[in-house]
Amino acid sequence: MSTINMDHLFKPKSVAVIGASNRPHSVGQVIMRNLLAGGFNGPIMPVNPKSQSIGGVLAYRDVESLPVVPELAVICVPPKAVVPTMECLADKGCMAAIVLTAGLAAEMHDETHTIKQAMLDIAARNKMRILGPNCLGLMVPGIGLNASFSHQSIGTGKIAFVSQSGALCTAVLDWAAARGIGFSHFISLGECDDVDFGDVIDYLGSDPDTRSIMLYIESIQERRGFISAARAASRNKPILCIKSGRFAEGAAAAASHTGALAGADDVFDAAIKRAGVLRVYTVSEMFSAAETLSRMHPFRGDKLGIITNGGGIGVLAVDALIERHGRLAHLEDSTIDALNAVLPSTWSHANPVDIIGDAPGERYAKSIDAVLKDPNIDSLLVMHAPTAITDPVEVAQGVIDAIKDSRKNILTNWVGEATVAKARKLFYAAGIPTYRTPENAVAAFQHMVNYRKLQEVLMETPPSVPQDFTPETDKARKIIHLAIHAGRDMLTEPEAKAVLECYGINTVKTVAAHTVEDAVETADAIGYPVALKILSDDISHKSDVGGVVLNLDNADEVRAAGTKMLRTIEQAFPKARLRGFTVQEMIKRAGARELIVGMTTDPIFGPVILFGHGGVEVEVVRDRAMALPPLNMKLARELVEGTRIYNLLRGYRDVPPVNLEQLYMTLVRLSQLVVHLGEVLELDMNPLLIDQTGVIALDARIKVTPKVVSDDKRLAIHPYPRHLKQELILEDGTKYLLRPIKPEDEPAHYQFMSKLTPEDIHFRFFGSVRELPHSEMARQTQLDYDRDMAFLAIIPEGPEAGEIHGIVQVVIDPNNDHAEYAVMVRSDIKGRGLGRILMEKMIEYCRQKGTKTFIGQVLPNNRRMLTLCEKLGFSRKYLADEEVFEVTLPLHRDAS
Structure with a gap:
């Protein structure tokens, strides 16, 4: 790419x-x-x-x-x-x-x-x-x-x-030509054998003539390139997509509930949300969304006000809004008083504001003025139905005049066709989004809401992990490899739970037993009551075939259940290889909820994590959400919130909320497992029991493979590069941890910035910067490790533990030709060699990555940095127009 x-x-x-x-x-x-x-x-x-x-x-x-x-x-x-x-x-x-x-x-x-x-x-x-x-x-x-x-030819646009699809291209061309819509680029990718979506998004993302990007996707060839490019470009301009094949299930023969539930379309949804791409479902919806987003003022909130001259179309708009889970604004008393002063007494006295069918442009203008002053109104939809009394063009001009200075987002809906055609042209010329139907107008508003949510997700600072945890990766991998060497692709239940325990995921005590009498002895040792399950490589869903019996209270019940279980399964599945039983303690938690948490491997996007309503009815209820690893606490929370069962987990009436923090932590640890253990193809914890005390996995299954591919090919999103951590001791004895930056480092980054001198700030930003806005700080901390990198020098222990003393970062162009660096060290730390260490670490990182050139810009009075660059072998050239030195270091080993 x-x-x-x-x-x-x-x-x-x-x-x-x-x-x-x-x-x-x-x-x-x-x-x-x-x-x-x-x-x-x-x-x-x-x-x-x-x-x-x-x-x-x-x-x-x-x-x-x-x-x-x-x-x-x-x-x-x-x-x-x-x-x-x-x-x-x-x-x-x-x-x-x-x-x-x-x-x-x-x-x-x-x-x-x-x-x-x-x-x-x-x-x-x-x-x-x-x-x-x-x-x-x-x-x-x-x-x-x-x-x-x-x-069909096309006009120029943004x-x-x-x-x-070439066929869709011709249909879109017809659709756009009929509506006078132009394009900056119209690109048919065909089979994408060289230039693919990632390449084109990268190019268009920095194209000044393109204001928004629309995609029709049938399949993605290069998953990581697509997500990296889309994530970078969507921070600058809206990207919208239509995806065909929405209802194709990707894993009909899966060995786990997770695999069976993970439809290809669900995985695609999870991927594009992670990249900040807004999904739409029709061509007209796509163009409406593109027009709305490209003309959008800064977004204030998700509450909509409606002004209409017809109650019927206003109700249609409200219905469409509620159907899309939108929010109708409530009018302040002062707004109602203001409207009473300018409207007939028969107006609706609520939102939607029905100003009566004979409303001329002046009445619209006065109503708009009153409603826009209401602090509850974030955006406004102005609607008009033609009548014999009013002129749609005169009304449209009145609306245009009334809203010309407003910084709130205004949408219009003049229903009809020929009668209102001239009015629509006025709105187009004034740059005001206009729509043919109430439903289209509301859909456009919700596109603004959803797009803003996607941007907030891209920029939101995740909370810190509540506790540090180091998984026993080597132990888990040993368990997996023993099963692989035995010729098995499914771990036994005790093996699967042992792997989960290596990652700090709480599981119920489970012991394997070869015979019925072994099961009795094991149950006696565990203590009653117990659950008895069949142990077989050929039976995945044990409860479906009579392979699970719960609440056994004594040895006789265990013996009877085991004997019956063997007889039933041997008759129904004579070819199944039976390895005995597993015996586990019964966990009884009144009011606990049954969840499913797992992962499967999608053929396009690789590993994907699933969360939802669990238990034996999981595939009937089908209440689930998906996310791509790696996860942090914020992404784990969003995954859980994407399901219906989330509302139950929060508590209701006299039912207390469950321990959501421990649930989020379990998802984060599962994500670590998925990132670290490429041998894992599918994984289920079903049910995962949760209540106010915490979570515990009652059942677990893991499917593995000996064919492990590298993370670069396996994961759609580059995981945190933990292997780049380095401990360092300076000559004066100061200890540092050098590591890549994390999104969670934003608060510490602000603290670091607060301790820089004005000179430090001037040398770094070439000007005076009091404080970086959150959006810019998010760009510096929430990196795509495929493209960018930043290393922090952090105090690892003591009273200053967690404080940042120095940062070096690079932005690498998509072709990996050059890396542009910036480095900052606190003034009270300078002179100890930390800046040079950070520079050398980043130079070596870029060299290992294959980047060709390391470059930067340095102010002429920044003598310390110019001297350091000279010592490191940089060449320099003075750029008179910019009044800076450009410093350059070739990174080829034969040139260094």
């Missing part, structure tokens, strides 16, 4: 069309027609060995004959000609190609390579970017580029649309 040479694709200065044609309705003919009609300024060079000209433009016999190197080539030749064409383009020096040809994976180039693979090999050797194959093409209206075989 990278944005290398993407400018050649999206901002080419010349275009060649390989396979251009004069044959009517051929792809080569449509491509040339669209390119010539689009107004592209650069050379357009058709390549066709049999035609002297294409569309009136001089044609060239082959790629070698082209007079200039094309920055972008559009390839629309038969499959067999694709590889020779790519070779010629590479030799010519072309750096980007759109491959429209389909079927490249189905035909062989030679005995060992398909045409597709041979094409990709040529591109990789020459750093040539490929859009496609099997795509519709690309449009960038701002530069007049229509390198597509679309039937929305970028990116789709895997």
Whole structure:
């Protein structure tokens, strides 16, 4: 994943069309027609060995004959000609190609390579970017580029649309053209063999001409690249997506409840929420959301006020709002008094504010003025139904005049079509979002609410973990490997619980017994009452087959239950391999809730954690939520809050709340297990019992594999790089812990900033900064460890334990070409060598990561930093325009 040479694709200065044609309705003919009609300024060079000209433009016999190197080539030749064409383009020096040809994976180039693979090999050797194959093409209206075989041209706008489906592209083009919607980019990805969603989101995220990004997704090839790019871009501009295949279940043959419950669509939802992407479900909803979010004022809250001249449409709006779990604002008494003074006595006297059907623009304006002053109103929806008495255009102009200075978000809904068409145009021209139906208007408001929630999740500082905990990872892995070496992919229940105990997850005491009499002796030792369960590698859900008996009070009951259990299972499942029984103490907690907590491995996004309502009816109730690891306390809380059972866990009437903090901690520890133990494919704790005293796992199962892949390929989100921690003792005896920054470090970071001198601040930020806002501090502490890194020097113990004395951080570009650093050390600590140690640690980190260059900017009067850079081997260049030195250190070992 990278944005290398993407400018050649999206901002080419010349275009060649390989396979251009004069044959009517051929792809080569449509491509040339669209390119010539689009107004592209650069050379357009058709390549066709049999035609002297294409569309009136001089044609060239082959790629070698082209007079200039094309920055972008559009390839629309038969499959067999694709590889020779790519070779010629590479030799010519072309750096980007759109491959429209389909079927490249189905035909062989030679005995060992398909045409597709041979094409990709040529591109990789020459750093040539490929859009496609099997795509519709690309449009960038701002530069007049229509390198597509679309039937429809588009206007210039601020929305970028990116789709895997060519068919949907044509439908969206029709939809947008009918509504006068323009685009900054319109991109058909096709099979995403080179340029994929992550690459395009990275590029568009920093594109000044793009205000919002819309995605149509069928599947994700590169999960970590997609999430990293989306997470970075969504902090700057809205990203919306439609996902097809919503109802496909991904694990019908799963060995655990978790695997059976984890539908592919649920996992996708969890992934995009983690990345800050807003999901919508229709094309019209997507464009409405994009328009609303791109015009949104700073968001104040989620309470909506409604002004309407028709009670019926107002009620429809309220119904739609409640259905979407929205909040209708309550009017202050002072607002009602103000409205009484300007409205007829028959007005509604509540929200929605029905100002009666004959309301002219002046009445709307006075009502708006009164309602916008109400502190309970965060956003306002103004509605109008045409009547014979009023003029929709006059009313619209009155509304526009009334809200022009408001900083609250205003949405409008003029119902109808021809009668209100001119009024809608007024709203479009004034930059005010307008919608055709009450439901669409309310949906747009809720998009604002949901988008803001996503942004808050991205920026929220997680609470610190209540207690430090070091898991027994080696012990857990040993248990797993013993089972793998025995040829098993399912741990026994005692083994599974032992692994959970290694991660501090409380489980009920469980002991294996080979025979019925062994089970009796074990029960006597544990103490009654006990539960007896069958132990078999071939029976996963034991209670479904009579393999679980609870509340056995004495030896005779254990003996009878065990004998009956063996007889029943041997008759029903004669081929099942029985290993005996497990005996466990009965846990009785009146009023406790049964939960399910587990993980499964999604084929696209890798490990995913599930939480929900547990027990034997878990797959019927299907009350669950999912999240991608790693989790912290904040993310664990959000996971739990995403279920219906959360409301019961909080307590009600005379039922006390459960110990939610211990539940969140259990989820965090499970997340640690998932991150550390790549051998685990599926895991269930069902039921996990919870009450006000805490949680305990009554049953557990774990499925494992010997085929462990690295974290880089296994996890969709880079986990905290704990292996980079380092203990350090300076020459003066000061002890430090050098470690990567965590989101939980934000409060300590603020404390560190408060102890910096004005000179420290000036050297770091090139100006005077009193205090960084939370949004900026969140960016510095909530890192994507795939791209950015920051190391802290922390006092590990004593009265100053947890205090930060120094920070070094880098921002690494998506291509891993350069890392731009910044370093700060408290003034009272300077002179001890801490700054140099931090710099050397970061330089080595970037070198190990393969980053090519380490760079920074230093003010001329920051002599201490310039001297340090000189000692570390940096070169420097003075940038007169910016009045700073740019310092550069190559990181290749042969150049260092």
